Amino acid sequence: MSVRVALNQAARALEAVSDSPRLDAELLAAHALGVSRESMILRHLGDPAPEALEALLARRLAYEPVAYITGRRAFWTIELAVGPGVLIPRPDSETLIEAAVEYFGARAPARILDLGTGPGTLLLAALAEWPEAQGLGVDASDVALDYARRNAATLGMAARAGFRRGDWGEGLDGRFDLILANPPYIGTGEPLPEQVRRYEPGSALFAGAEGLDDYRRIVPDLRRLLAPGGGAVLEIGWTQAEPVSAIARNGGFAVTLYKDLGERPRALLLT
Structure with missing residues (x-):
């Protein structure tokens, strides 16, 4: 069987578990082949299907995320x-970086803080955007911090x-030009899904009955951590613009809303 035929079969099978079955099939097949998805599509569709694809497909059919199967995102x-x-x-979550880029314009943040950094997602993306910047990522998970250090x-x-183990901004000293945070926000x-x-860690997802518990802890600390002229960008659930904005305004911040590619509320810039 060729890669092309295997992809068609895999995509049909994945329709039962995925909103993007064709993309999932392509990513899994490329991983099995040991090449990039782009290279596979351009050069390898006529090759024999890799034997490893069947096992990878079985994992995805059991709802395991593609990113965990391939180990990359x-x-x-x-x-x-x-x-x-x-x-x-x-x-x-790229909406947060877009908001920060727009806010700083021709300027560049010198010091960046990422609260709840996970595998280093927002911090490392920001450092890639501003090559002269320095940054600190904080997380309560040693597993996440290990991934973050390796990614850096x-x-x-x-x-x-x-990177350091911590509880949001607690115990942090100094000021940061840009603070990024994607806290748990699911009720x-x-x-x-x-x-x-x-599969994904509940500690990174859930934040009380309304999904607001961590915003109530993070926002009061932001003023002492922000440098003059700095800004904080928080990710929110698409229904949470009003309650999180209210928490921020009660903390003395001006709030600007940013929407994601689906035109849903996704990030708040606090200044």
């Missing part, structure tokens, strides 16, 4: 190693990116 202009125990970077080293950013009773519910 592209985000902004970088690619990150990911795996069980870390939140998988989402395209929607792989991307050649180990000298510019520090404990909200339904989740199977691949998220079964």
Whole structure:
């Protein structure tokens, strides 16, 4: 069987578990071949289908996320190693980097803080955007911090990116020009897609009945951590613009809303 035929069969099978069955099939097949997806499409569709694809497909049919199966996830202009125990970077989160780029314009933040850094997602994307910047990523998970440090080293950013175990901004000193945060924001009773519910860490997803608990802890600390002229960008659930904006305004911040590619509320810039 050729790669082309195997892809068609795999995509049909994945329709039962995925919103992007063709893309999933292509990513899994490329991983099995040991080439990039682009290279596979351009050069390898006529090759024999790799034997490893069947096992990878079985894992995806059990709802395991593609990023955990391949161990990689592209985000902004970088690619990150990911795996069980870390939140998988989402395209929607790129809205935070877009908001920061717009806010700073021709300026560049010198010091960047990423609260809840996970595998280093937002911090390393920001450091790629501003090559002269230094940054600190904080997370409560040792597993996530291990991924973050390895990603920084792989991307050649180990000298510019520090990581520490912590509880949001607690115990942090100094001021930062840019603070980024993608905290847990899902209510404990909200339904989740199977691949998220079964595999991704609940500690990175849930934040009380309304999904607002961590915003109430993060926002009051931001003023002491922000340098003059700095800005903080928080990711929000698409229904949370008003309640999180209210928390921010009560903390004395001006708030600007940014929408993701699906035109849903996704990030708040606090200044």
